[in-house]
Amino acid sequence: MPDSIPSLPDWLSRGMADLFPAGDPSDADQALAARLAQAEKEGRPLRVKLGIDPTGSNIHLGHSILFRKLRAFQDGGHTAVLIIGDFTARIGDPTGKSATRVQLSKEQVAANASTYLRQLGQDQPKETALLDFETPGRLEVRYNSEWLEGMDLPAVIGLLGTGTVGQMLAKDDFSKRYGSGTPIALHEFLYPLLQGYDSVAVNADVELGGTDQKFNVAMGRDLQRHFNKGTQFGLLLPILVGLDGVQKMSKSLGNVVGLEEDPLSMYSKLEKVGDAAIDDYVTLLTDLDLASLPDNPREKQKAMALAVTASRHGIEAAQKAQSDAATLVGGSGDAGADVPEASLAEVNFPAKAFYLFSAVGICASSSEARRQIKGGAARLEGEKITDPNQEFTSAAELEGKVLQLGKKTFRRLVA
Amino acid sequence: MPDSIPSLPDWLSRGMADLFPAGDPSDADQALAARLAQAEKEGRPLRVKLGIDPTGSNIHLGHSILFRKLRAFQDGGHTAVLIIGDFTARIGDPTGKSATRVQLSKEQVAANASTYLRQLGQDQPKETALLDFETPGRLEVRYNSEWLEGMDLPAVIGLLGTGTVGQMLAKDDFSKRYGSGTPIALHEFLYPLLQGYDSVAVNADVELGGTDQKFNVAMGRDLQRHFNKGTQFGLLLPILVGLDGVQKMSKSLGNVVGLEEDPLSMYSKLEKVGDAAIDDYVTLLTDLDLASLPDNPREKQKAMALAVTASRHGIEAAQKAQSDAATLVGGSGDAGADVPEASLAEVNFPAKAFYLFSAVGICASSSEARRQIKGGAARLEGEKITDPNQEFTSAAELEGKVLQLGKKTFRRLVA
Structure with a gap:
């Protein structure tokens, strides 16, 4: 009688957009459920890789869905392997053409990495942190300089030799650029291989990524096979749309x-x-x-x-x-509401409404403030301000009140 | 009054198939004659690069035309920079698919390099040697491991960043292979860059090559510019046709x-x-x-x-x-002719003609010998042998005589 076919736990499959490979359900190299069962039998946690670029921006909710999945693996008893791409961030794009691959100094990269880790909850108890930094064995933070810094030319040639030009040009973004005649610098072909090599270096069982990462994640699996390692599964999550409900959430x-x-x-x-x-x-x-x-x-x-x-x-x-x-x-202001403050110290009184909105930093300029007020987006204590030239005589008149722009921006005015 | 426009000496332009760039004749970066004049004014020799792959075959006349041109530069007072691609030969083709890029051991490469140098006349006086190994300052032998062995990943990425995919795929052989769906491994894109980097490393003024090397030689010039070096000229010679008068001379x-x-x-x-x-x-x-x-x-x-x-x-x-x-x-044999010898020591007598031709190594097998004799290609002392079974009774009967196959193969039989 064959073993019963294991199925994936809900915490794992929730929200999943793609999982590969998904072959023979009894083969631990072909089905993630079988790998989970095998690891449990061996009493070892899975190693779940997620790579991040320490290029400086703050983490937003769009990013957080991958960290949430990583955390779910941690809570399931597995090891999150968080790879910080410090080496690639330091190299950046040597042609200087890519705005997303600026060359960063060692210090900048270290500062960014530490900002990231703080946002992920490095100093927090696991109850409020995004990742579990507390429980022993649940988190490995690795820097890819560890294995890339010492890579020499023969190793790079060996790595390049595992891929073909046709394979790279089949990749969606390369294909589009090549088709439209937009230059592709040769080193760009190396980055997916380096990212894939990270999987070799950390012996990943699973790699997490957005659906736009399928090519790179599959590359990791190919390279693991090339280097005679166990192979990883790719678990892809959707790209979160932004507040507009249409486009990818993006700063x-x-x-x-x-x-x-x-x-x-x-x-x-x-x-x-x-x-x-x-x-x-x-x-x-x-x-x-x-x-x-x-x-x-x-x-x-x-x-x-x-x-x-x-x-x-x-x-x-x-x-x-x-x-x-x-x-x-x-529309009814509440003095107890937890609203960010804005100082009136630098405002010259008497102050007209359009000037006030720009002086406390709610609007970028006086002209934008005029437009917003005319458009009906400005309120004081919930009451709409309709005249851009409405005048306020002193700070005392405004202190403690809430200024509002649209439905999302609020500032409590303080002296 | 402008300086008179210098022209190229005959020893340089003889047999030339291409020279580039060939722009403003007064600009030492655009016209080789101006570079020659400039170097002479500065009292320095030009540095003339020729790269060779120490992959083992003997040098034939097809190769020698490049060495002859290099020698002409030496005799013109310039410095030949002979680059032995030991590093690339040791790496070979990591995919193992290329018959022309076998991985060689350090020892094999060293042995091949030394065979090459001997053939080029390392131990000979300059009168009979292909290159002038004697006159001080006329020859630099360099191994590309000198600058490639220590190249690390950031340097490789920087090098790759100087080229684009479109540029590589415009290269004739890559273009054909891509067009026909024949896989191109990614590291193959790196080799032209490495060869080009050799020009950076040795500060070449001129690189010699066959007309099939135009892409790689131009790459050297591009890279020199990228690394803020003086730029080289490409001097290309035709590919010598072989004895058939049709195809490239090739082993x-x-x-x-x-x-x-x-x-x-x-x-x-x-x-x-x-x-x-x-x-x-x-x-x-x-x-x-x-x-x-x-x-x-x-x-x-x-x-x-x-x-x-x-x-x-x-x-x-x-x-x-x-x-x-x-x-x-x-047809009339001459005992004094300078013909290679073949020993009769291992031949069993009485010996039939077909056996004799194979036993002394003129034919690869008895059956080939039969065919050649029947075809009228075999002679002894200029007399055609028509019967494959013609019998020779003893070594004494043949000693000192010349055995001939076709018009080019001769062996003087010795005891």
């Missing part, structure tokens, strides 16, 4: 929620997420059971926004943010 | 004359070169003035064959080879 598109945003700002943004994106947000950013949530999209948004905010700031702060948001948007 | 095509062949063999082969190839042979392999040679192709062949043989073996040996060849082909 440059201005549709992000930062991991470190204050509760009110985070909650306010999240409860406005487009209807089409709500289910993905629930699945990828919370542990809520989608089926048990209310059908009403507005209620679903609130439940999701509350859960996500609570996961970062605790349930009390999240609930306060929820009630503050309701109050502010509704 | 695998069996149409070669080896640099170390004995005078009679060399002369005999050369005087049969196809009419269409004679002028190229004269231009590329001799210093003869083409215009002053007889028009009669047969006479021209003889003059060329004599000059080439003399350049390798001296005029006396060449003249003897010429007269021996005339005698042997004509």
Whole structure:
């Protein structure tokens, strides 16, 4: 009688966009469930790789879905292997043409890496941290300079020899660029191989990535086979759409929620997420059971926004943010709301409304402030300001009041 | 009044197939004549690079045209920089797919390099040597392991970053292979860059190559510019056709004359070169003035064959080879001819003709010998042997006589 075919636990398959290979379910090299069963039998944790580029930006919720999955593996008893691409960040793009691959100094890279680790919860108890830094054996932080710095020319040639030009040009982005005549510098062909070699160096059982990483993750598996290592599975998660509900969440598109945003700002943004994106947000950013949530999209948004905010700031702060948001948007200011402060110290009085919004930094310029006020987006203590030239005579008149732009930006004015 | 525009000396331009760049004649970076004039003014020799792969085969006349040009530069007072690609030969082709890029051991590479240098005349006076090893300052022998062995990953990435995929795929052989779906391993894109980097490392003013090397030689110039070095000129010579007068001279095509062949063999082969190839042979392999040679192709062949043989073996040996060849082909054996010897010691008598030809190593097998004899290609002392079973009773009967196969293979039989 054959062994029963193992299936994947929910914490693992939740939100998964792709898993490969997915072949013979009884073969630990072909089916992740079989690998899990094998590892359990051997009493060893799986090694789950996630690579990050220490190129400096703050982590936002779009990034966090991969860390959440990594954390799920940790909580399942496995070892997260977080690879910090310090070496590649230091090299950057030698042609200087890529804005995303700027050459960074050793110090910059170290500073960025430490910022990342702090955001991931390095100094926090595991209950509030994104990753579990506490439990022994659950986290390895590795820097790829460890194995790349000493790589010499014969090794690089050997690595290059494992791939072909046709294979690289079949890769989606290379294919498009080659097709459109946009130059591809030769070293760009090396990066997927170096990323793949990371899997060889750390003996990964699983690599996590976004769906846009399929090529590179598959490369890791190929290279492991080439170097006679056990091979990894690729577990891909969707790319989270941003607050606009359409495009990828990305700082440059201005549709992000930062991991470190204050509760009110985070909650306010999240409860406005487009209807089409709500289910993905629930699945990828919370542990809520989608089926048990209310059908009403507005209620679903609130439940999701509350859960996500609570996961970062605790349930009390999240609930306060929820009630503050309701109050502010509704129009009646509440002196207790947890709103960021803006100083009036540098404001010259008497001050006109358009000047005030730019002087405290809510608008980038006086002209933008005029436009916003005319557009009806400006409020003081929940009351709409309609005249850009409305005048305020002194700081005392404004102190303690909340200035609001649109539905998400609030500043409590302080002396 | 502008300086007069310098022109290239005859020893340099003789036989040249391509020279690049060939721009502004007064610019030492754009015109080789101006570079020559500049170097002379500065009292420094030009550095003339030629790279060779120490992969083991003997040097033949096809190779020698590049060495002859290098020697011409030496005789013009310049420095030949002979680069032995020991590093790349040791790496070979890591995929093992290329028959021309076998991985060689350090010892094999060293042995091949020393064989090459011997053939180039390392132990000979400059009068008979192909290159001038004697005159101080005229020759630098460099091994590319000197600068490639220590090249680390950042340097390789920097090197790769100087080229683009489109540029590589425009290269003739890559273009054909990509077009026909024949895989191109990624490391193959690195080799032209490494060869180009050799020019950076040795500060070449000129690189010599066959016309099939234009891409790689141009790459050297590009890389020198990238590394803020003076840039080299590419001086390309034609690919010598083989004895068949049609295809490239190449060992695998069996149409070669080896640099170390004995005078009679060399002369005999050369005087049969196809009419269409004679002028190229004269231009590329001799210093003869083409215009002053007889028009009669047969006479021209003889003059060329004599000059080439003399350049390798001296005029006396060449003249003897010429007269021996005339005698042997004509049919009357001459005991004094300078013919290689074959020993009868291992031959069992009585011996039939077909057995004799294979036993002394003229034919690869008895069956081949039968076929050759039946085809009328076999002679003893100039007399055709027509019966494969013709019997010879003792070594004494044959000693001192010349056995001949076709028009080019001769063996003097010794006890």
